[in-house]
Amino acid sequence: MRFREKLYRFMQGRNGVDELARFENKVGFIALIAALVFTFVSALLRGRGLETASTVFRILNYVFYGFGILLLIHWIWRVFSRNVSKRQAENTRFLYRKQRISRSIASRKQKWRDRKTHKYFRCPKCGQKLRAPRGKGKIRVTCSKCSNVFLKKT
Ligand SMILES: [Zn+2]
Numbered sequence: 466m467r468f469r470e471k472l473y474r475f476m477q478g479r480n481g482v483d484e485l486a487r488f489e490n491k492v493g494f495i496a497l498i499a500a501l502v503f504t505f506v507s508a509l510l511r512g513r514g515l516e517t518a519s520t521v522f523r524i525l526n527y528v529f530y531g532f533g534i535l536l537l538i539h540w541i542w543r544v545f546s547r548n549v550s551k552r553q554a555e556n557t558r559f560l561y562r563k564q565r566i567s568r569s570i571a572s573r574k575q576k577w578r579d580r581k582t583h584k585y586f587r588c589p590k591c592g593q594k595l596r597a598p599r600g601k602g603k604i605r606v607t608c609s610k611c612s613n614v615f616l617k618k619t
Pocket of ligand 1: 590592593610612
């Protein structure tokens with residue numbers, strides 16, 4: 466049997482690589498690289514007689530190294546897991562959170578771009594985020610979500 470075929474058979478019924486696996490893999494390796502950098506920094510500081518600062522970086526080295534290793538173990542365990550439905554549910558939750566974060570970043574960026582032309586505020590009744598052009602005086606705002614009408618200085 467060829468290696469590819471062997472691998473294919475081995476991976477049957479297992480979760481394999483999904484978006485969460487790719488993320489854990491990336492973050493795990495970044496943590497290990499950071500740990501390595503901290504080791505060098507620690508040695509450099511020790512060489513200059515800065516004992517306390519050196520110890521801080523030594524501790525950072527341990528923390529990042531431990532975190533990276535645990536994440537990579539979890540990454541491998543997920544890829545080879547046979548409980549595919551549970552792993553898929555984890556991946557779905559991960560994608561949902563990732564989407565929520567990227568949306569929140571996008572809305573912050575837009576808020577910053579529009580800061581001179583628009584005012585951002587929330588509906589006092591339901592908390593829906595709203596925006597209105599600045600410098601229009603006191604205006605009547607109708608909430609796009611709950612239709613609540615209120616006055617707002619712009
Ligand atoms: Zn509302």
